[in-house]
Amino acid sequence: MRFIHLADVHLGAIPDKGCAWSSKRQEEIWETFRKIIEGIRKNPVDMLLIAGDLFHRQPLLRELKEVNYLFSTIPDTRVYLIAGNHDYIRKDSRYRDFQWSENVLFFRSESVRCVKDPLLDVYIYGFSYRHREIRENVLEGLQPDEGEGMHILLAHGGDDTHVPLDVKALSAAGFDYIALGHIHKPDILLKNRAAFSGAPEPLDHTETGPHGYIEGKTVNGRLKISFVPAAMRSYETITLLLDEESTQGSLEEELKDRILKNGADNLYQVLLEGTRSPDLMLIPEKLRMLGNVLDVTDHSRPAYDLEVLRRQYHGTLAGDYLDYFADRDLSPVEEKALYYGIQALLG
Numbered sequence: 033m034r035f036i037h038l039a040d041v042h043l044g045a046i047p048d049k050g051c052a053w054s055s056k057r058q059e060e061i062w063e064t065f066r067k068i069i070e071g072i073r074k075n076p077v078d079m080l081l082i083a084g085d086l087f088h089r090q091p092l093l094r095e096l097k098e099v100n101y102l103f104s105t106i107p108d109t110r111v112y113l114i115a116g117n118h119d120y121i122r123k124d125s126r127y128r129d130f131q132w133s134e135n136v137l138f139f140r141s142e143s144v145r146c147v148k149d150p151l152l153d154v155y156i157y158g159f160s161y162r163h164r165e166i167r168e169n170v171l172e173g174l175q176p177d178e179g180e181g182m183h184i185l186l187a188h189g190g191d192d193t194h195v196p197l198d199v200k201a202l203s204a205a206g207f208d209y210i211a212l213g214h215i216h217k218p219d220i221l222l223k224n225r226a227a228f229s230g231a232p233e234p235l236d237h238t239e240t241g242p243h244g245y246i247e248g249k250t251v252n253g254r255l256k257i258s259f260v261p262a263a264m265r266s267y268e269t270i271t272l273l274l275d276e277e278s279t280q281g282s283l284e285e286e287l288k289d290r291i292l293k294n295g296a297d298n299l300y301q302v303l304l305e306g307t308r309s310p311d312l313m314l315i316p317e318k319l320r321m322l323g324n325v326l327d328v329t330d331h332s333r334p335a336y337d338l339e340v341l342r343r344q345y346h347g348t349l350a351g352d353y354l355d356y357f358a359d360r361d362l363s364p365v366e367e368k369a370l371y372y373g374i375q376a377l378l379g
């Protein structure tokens with residue numbers, strides 16, 4: 033037996049709105065989903081488990097048709113689908129009366145239902161969101177049915193307002209595998225027994241690291257799961273360490289290099305750290321134009337020795353200014369202000 037566990041595809045999402053690559057990313061979310069289905073067509077799995085938030089918001093009818101067509105191209109795979117908090121079954125949801133392809137089972141109820149797979153001794157348990165939030169742990173005390181075979185639970189949530197579930201308790205109750213959705217970072221919670229597959233494509237800069245799905249298969253009757261990377265791009269952070277020799281040009285050169293090495297398609301957050309020469313006038317905007325750079329955060333500071341300056345300028349306006357900031361806990365903004373001020377006063 034072999035399955036693929038997907039979640040949080042978020043079809044219809046438009047990542048990084050306002051950025052040059054945004055609409056491309058919207059298409060890539062679909063593209064990666066299509067590729068996963070294509071992979072299944074070439075090498076069929078018994079089951080495709082989709083643990084919620086297949087869509088970013090209420091699916092349009094044409095989006096459901098598109099997805100259903102893709103499912104119809106993998107007739108040897110049974111698709112088990114639940115709705116999450118983003119694509120919850122609202123009163124006017126297109127999910128309500130949609131006719132799915134024969135190989136698709138959509139769990140419509142907000143309470144847990146169990147179905148037996150028609151071909152395997154596998155029992156699938158699932159429920160869908162019919163509201164934006166579910167604050168109760170609707171899975172509390174849930175136990176698998178008697179049936180001989182494997183018991184797989186499909187669930188979406190895991191935080192305070194979206195089914196605060198207890199994975200260990202569910203696993204202890206006898207579920208052989210818990211296929212989870214909602215958290216976008218892939219996370220195997222219990223080895224071979226419970227995992228968040230994560231979003232196949234990362235959706236914003238907080239979703240760093242690899243993205244893809246979970247594949248499960250039985251080996252000698254035992255379930256083994258593994259993470260399979262599938263995303264076309266990733267969000268990464270590049271830290272440039274400045275010193276007193278750094279110039280605008282040297283930093284641009286270094287950033288270009290690092291972006292090439294890390295993959296020109298990836299999406300970057302750039303951090304500037306270290307100390308720089310007081311007379312370097314950085315233009316972060318120019319760094320932004322060197323690749324898919326989301327933003328440049330400047331934590332670098334001019335190489336002033338504040339104590340020395342304070343003594344040196346004692347009794348002058350600059351000295352008073354330095355006294356004012358001395359021995360205070362400065363927020364990053366205040367710290368910036370301090371250095372701008374010194375620059376202005378001494379310059």
Ligand SMILES: [Mn+2]
Nearest residue numbers: 085116117214
């Ligand atoms: Mn969710």
